[in-house]
Amino acid sequence: PILPVTEYRRLKYSRCHIHLLLAKRTEMQANGVADLGKVFCIITGASKGFGRSLVLNLAPYVCNGSLFVLVARSEEQLYSLKQELLASVCTATTKSLLVRCVPADLGTPEGLEQTVNAVKEIALEVQTFERLLLVNNAGSLGNVSKFFVEFTSPEEVNNYFAFNVTSALCLTASVLDAFPKRPGFHRTIVNLSSLCAIQPFKSWTLYCTGKAARDMMFRILAAEEPDVRVLNYAPGPMETDMMMQACTETGDEESRQAMVNMHQKGQLVDKHVSSKKLVNLLLKDNFESGAHVDFYDV
DSSP states (O other): OOOOHHHHHHHHHHHHHHHHHHHHHHHHHHTTOOOOOSEEEEEESOSSHHHHHHHHHHGGGSOTTOEEEEEESOHHHHHHHHHHHHHHHHHHSSOOOEEEEEEOOTTSHHHHHHHHHHHHHHHHHOOOOSEEEEEEOOOOOOOOSSOGGGOOOHHHHHHHHIIIIIHHHHHHHHHHHHSOOOTTOEEEEEEEOOGGGTSOOTTOHHHHHHHHHHHHHHHHHHHHOTTEEEEEEEOOSBSSHHHHHHHHHOSSHHHHHHHHHHHHTTOSBOHHHHHHHHHHHHHHOOSOTTEEEEGGGO
16 A cells, blocks of 8 residues: 555665664674564554564564563554554564554553453463563653642542553563463563652652552562562653643643653653663673663663
């Protein structure tokens, strides 16, 4: 089919990008850094921003027959990513990848159940993987215009945590149950964390609390399941839709202005640079399981 000019340009860019990544992969392999093997990879919040970038940066480092399960609310954006991924990787290499899209709202019980069922069904179809990789990237900023004393509605708070905490816990537990421990099989869980998990920001009550809860949740997983590699990765302040929301809606004026200044001065982190750092962390696999690792630390 004839693609719109913007889609053609994006695919052309992606192919060049993949060629550069493959050259980097060859260099890393020469230095003793292997690929991730044949991977069953689940990425939530995959349709845009950091999640989308991670999918494209991760693909060159998985082996033939790997499977990507892409989860997000937007069906249209997911299938656009699938097209971009297959066109760029399969054009640049002879690699064969499987890609399944799961359009679902993880903030609802129905969306969470739909995602878990999809993963379990796919897992039954193909069971020859060497590694499980689950990246809990989906999340939202929440209402950052309010201060602590204004959160008097249990419904608002519960809805936020259902998406940002409960779904990550239940999805991760269900996925690990579907992929039990066995010899030679590697299981890695990544939580997209933030500086907000360890540092308070005024008027960011929901976001900071949610990120702190998720960090502790995955630290507990690392303590309970020593064979599972667990990473809390803080990708840095990136120029994404969430950051633009923060720049316009943050109630604390000092915090809001600091983010606006970072944006205006070009000090925000490029999401592609940050996602590449995460890929390198996964390839080297020398982080302490359960650790909080910040973009600026690596």
